[in-house]
Amino acid sequence: MKIRCIVIDDERLAREYIINYIAKIPQLELLGDFNSPLKAMDLIKEKKVDLIFLDIQMPDITGINFMKSLDHKPDVIFTTAYQEYAIEGFNINATDYLLKPFSFERFFQAVNKVIDKFEMKSDNRNVTLDPDSIQTKIADTYLTVRADRKLYKINFDHIKFIEGQRAYVTFHTENKKITALASLKELEDALPKDDFIRIHKSYIVSVKEILSLEGNILEVNNTKLPVGKSYKDAVLKIFG
Structure with missing residues (x-):
């Protein structure tokens, strides 16, 4: 099982930070990283993305407004330096909300929620239950x-x-x-x-x-x- 993910953050160092963490988790497959949500639209519209690591405060559009605009919504883990957006993030069914800077342990805890859900879906496809x-x-x-x-x-x-x-x-x-x-x-x-x-x-x-x-x-x-x-x-x- 591979969970296809992308990273969206307008800060290059922040993207590299997350990309390094992604490389340590074998269940994750990185499709790309973007400095603007708008640049990731084509990939998301093709429904090839399972999970987005998404910053909230960005110049073109906030991460929260970007997720609200999507018809097909992949799982999202928000990554931000601003705690005040936590409630709004959860209100749009974010899987988790990581406050920068976050440890690999905290990152892995968030990713595990997505892994658990995907494994559950896989079990349900492979087993017929009454x-x-x-x-x-x-x-x-x-x-x-x-x-x-x-x-x-x-x-x-x-x-x-x-x-x-x-x-x-x-x-x-x-x-x-x-x-x-x-x-x-x-x-x-x-x-x-x-x-x-x-x-x-x-x-x-x-x-x-x-x-x-x-x-x-x-x-x-x-x-x-x-x-x-x-x-x-x-x-x-x-x-x-």
């Missing part, structure tokens, strides 16, 4: 999901937060991340209301794992997640 077998089953204190050709039992107490990615969700637990076919809306309706809260169109979190709220950024188990405007009042009630 529709009932891929549904998430929710009991009183746990749920079961099918992922990686296995059945997983996930205790509610072990869930830190749940991340929605189109038709997939990733369960972030104490010990690992599990990506499966599931609906974030169905999970929101089925999970215990006292124990879990929807904070964003892409996130459900465990109430007991919430550490702090600063502006529209919620810290959950040492991970910072955006709070959507329509969910802010419900989140504030947790803090009394």
Whole structure:
């Protein structure tokens, strides 16, 4: 499996920084690097790009406005020096948001989200499953999901937060991340209301794992997640 990617950043040194990281990850195939989003349009329109590493502040058009303009949207990992764009980046379903300068470890963590999703798609193409077998089953204190050709039992107490990615969700637990076919809306309706809260169109979190709220950024188990405007009042009630 190769994930075809491009780098878009108006600073040459920033592009070289990311290109060096890409070369260390065998699942990534670099198709090119560009100093303007407009120069990458032809390649993206041909639907040959799976993943974009995209700066936000650029002279011609911002990375966020560029992604909004695309009909066919590849996965995107924003790379920027400006933390204030984080919430808007997540609002257009960015896979991750890297604040410059970032380490290879943090870069690899972001790329792994894309790798997990592509591996899940590959498994689903190669295996025929009965529709009932891929549904998430929710009991009183746990749920079961099918992922990686296995059945997983996930205790509610072990869930830190749940991340929605189109038709997939990733369960972030104490010990690992599990990506499966599931609906974030169905999970929101089925999970215990006292124990879990929807904070964003892409996130459900465990109430007991919430550490702090600063502006529209919620810290959950040492991970910072955006709070959507329509969910802010419900989140504030947790803090009394």
